[in-house]
Amino acid sequence: MNKHNLTLKDFANIIHTLLRSDRDVNVGVGGFTGEGKSAFSTLLQKEYSKISGTHWDFSRMTWSRKELMQWIDGKKNKNSGKREGQLPEYSAILPDELFAMFYRRNWFNEEQIDAISTFNMCRDRHIFLCGNIPNFWELDTGFTSRIRFYVYIPKRGIAWVFQQENNPFCNDNWNARENKKIFRKKKNPYSIPNFIGEIYYPDWTPEEKEEYYTIRNKKRLTAIDSNKSAKVERYANIKRQRDELIRLVYCLKDNLTLGDVADVVGMSKESIRLIKEGLR
Numbered sequence: 001m002n003k004h005n006l007t008l009k010d011f012a013n014i015i016h017t018l019l020r021s022d023r024d025v026n027v028g029v030g031g032f033t034g035e036g037k038s039a040f041s042t043l044l045q046k047e048y049s050k051i052s053g054t055h056w057d058f059s060r061m062t063w064s065r066k067e068l069m070q071w072i073d074g075k076k077n078k079n080s081g082k083r084e085g086q087l088p089e090y091s092a093i094l095p096d097e098l099f100a101m102f103y104r105r106n107w108f109n110e111e112q113i114d115a116i117s118t119f120n121m122c123r124d125r126h127i128f129l130c131g132n133i134p135n136f137w138e139l140d141t142g143f144t145s146r147i148r149f150y151v152y153i154p155k156r157g158i159a160w161v162f163q164q165e166n167n168p169f170c171n172d173n174w175n176a177r178e179n180k181k182i183f184r185k186k187k188n189p190y191s192i193p194n195f196i197g198e199i200y201y202p203d204w205t206p207e208e209k210e211e212y213y214t215i216r217n218k219k220r221l222t223a224i225d226s227n228k229s230a231k232v233e234r235y236a237n238i239k240r241q242r243d244e245l246i247r248l249v250y251c252l253k254d255n256l257t258l259g260d261v262a263d264v265v266g267m268s269k270e271s272i273r274l275i276k277e278g279l280r
Helices: 008-020 037-052 065-073 110-121 176-186 206-252 258-265 269-276
Strands: 025-030 092-095 128-132 149-155 158-163 195-200
Touching: 008 025, 008 037, 008 128, 008 195, 025 037, 037 092, 037 128, 037 149, 037 206, 065 092, 206 258, 206 269, 258 269
Parallel strands: 025 128, 025 149, 092 128
Antiparallel strands: 149 158, 158 195
16 A cells, blocks of 8 residues: 555544644645535545544535635624624535635635635634645635645545645745656655545435535525625725715815816716716
8 A cells, every 4th residue: 555545534533632732734626627626625525524423424514615614603693692603623625616605816815814814713612624626826826824634536436635834934834836846757746745545436316416506506596696795785886886986086176177087987978977976
């Protein structure tokens, strides 16, 4: 047996031991679309939940950052003071599309910033989070720093497990540049410093596959609709603030022409006139 071989149960035991020792465990699962990231993540979390004695089923998957954060931190009830929606301690949860929740190009997004801050403060919840993304390196760096294990699925049924290097002098604990060169040379991960094991895992049963797609088709569409509504609301707020600012400019300096303001903000003179006169 290869000295790097692990089983799903081995890896689940490592995760459970870390959580029980009051450490946080977040796992990012990468790989090309369709290679089995979701299958690996769900099977791992099922195995972990058997060990931890916590409940897990496909409803513990989410495509909504709002739902994810409520599971972790809850929503405070003003009357009772309790935090509603929190899952029990040591629960396992699976955000199936981390890309949509923690994309690095959205580093300025207020909700994303708040979510990462929550992760930094909620170690005492001992939640096992395992999320999927095609390209791990497109995650927000503030989030990847909270990832303890990076799992890459090169093809269906095989998972390569990496962990951050514990080195006080390393400015990149994933050693991404160095490891890229090693992999190109060796064509395998076995000599990569961050590599800890290879896992062979089965595919879903037909019943598991059906359950996954039932939950996915329902919750993913709900999350997409919710994100669209949030974007429309944000746009409306930005538009309202822009219009108020343009009117304020005219209040402070009423000798400006429509063309002056239109050139600065990149709008037509007719649009500026309508905003100035309160007609839009």
